[in-house]
Amino acid sequence: MAGGVHGRPRRNAVSVILVMMGAPGAGKGTQAGLLSHRYGWPKISTGDILREMSKAETPVGRDLRRVQASGQLVSDEILAEIVKERTSREDCRDGYILDGFPRTVTQAELLLELSRQQGRGVIVVNFAIRPERLIERLSRRLSCPGCGEVYSLTVRAPRQPDRCDRCGSELTHRADDEPEAIARRLEVYQAQTEPLIGYFRDRKLLLEMQGEQPVNSLFEELVRNIESRVGRAGEISA
Ligand SMILES: [Zn+2]
Numbered sequence: 040m041a042g043g044v045h046g047r048p049r050r051n052a053v054s055v056i057l058v059m060m061g062a063p064g065a066g067k068g069t070q071a072g073l074l075s076h077r078y079g080w081p082k083i084s085t086g087d088i089l090r091e092m093s094k095a096e097t098p099v100g101r102d103l104r105r106v107q108a109s110g111q112l113v114s115d116e117i118l119a120e121i122v123k124e125r126t127s128r129e130d131c132r133d134g135y136i137l138d139g140f141p142r143t144v145t146q147a148e149l150l151l152e153l154s155r156q157q158g159r160g161v162i163v164v165n166f167a168i169r170p171e172r173l174i175e176r177l178s179r180r181l182s183c184p185g186c187g188e189v190y191s192l193t194v195r196a197p198r199q200p201d202r203c204d205r206c207g208s209e210l211t212h213r214a215d216d217e218p219e220a221i222a223r224r225l226e227v228y229q230a231q232t233e234p235l236i237g238y239f240r241d242r243k244l245l246l247e248m249q250g251e252q253p254v255n256s257l258f259e260e261l262v263r264n265i266e267s268r269v270g271r272a273g274e275i276s277a
Pocket of ligand 1 (some may be wrong): 183184185186187188203204205207208259
């Protein structure tokens, strides 16, 4: 293991678990990427891990395929176990960013249990956005039918017009990015996440951000808030 100047591993005074929440299009993906780059915290997406695992010819992979084929959701306990395993790796030592987990209060409880085991503080960032602004943003969104990557013509344009940077497939305008569909999705999203937001707010772990600002000022404000919370080491843990 690489040591610091005095042979001790260099690490932050407190290691953080950052949870990113917000409706699709509210800007959390962009901000997660910027934060990951700034602090070296890996982005852990449970969706990506599950997709990888379910492709593998392993007993777990076969189990996952069976669960998904039957239209069921992977249980909270299995998801928490996957997060625990992934975040026990060396690259997560100084902190990590969670995307897609937790989605339910039960998962949130499992996450706080994990944070206690790992001795880490939790900061939950929720990006708020008004429906009309979201509609404006999402209608400029393109996605890749090949690998699922999402691009935005305003904040994250593909390098080549209409081509995916990752896999080269031709990008499409998502059919569900139509205004009525967006408004409906936002309503569903808010109804589903309200209990989770309340759970974290009650525990003083919630950081509410206005997702409508320009990318750079949002990032600066986010950094200021995160650093002031990390500064109060110990107080941020549940
Ligand atoms: Zn692609």
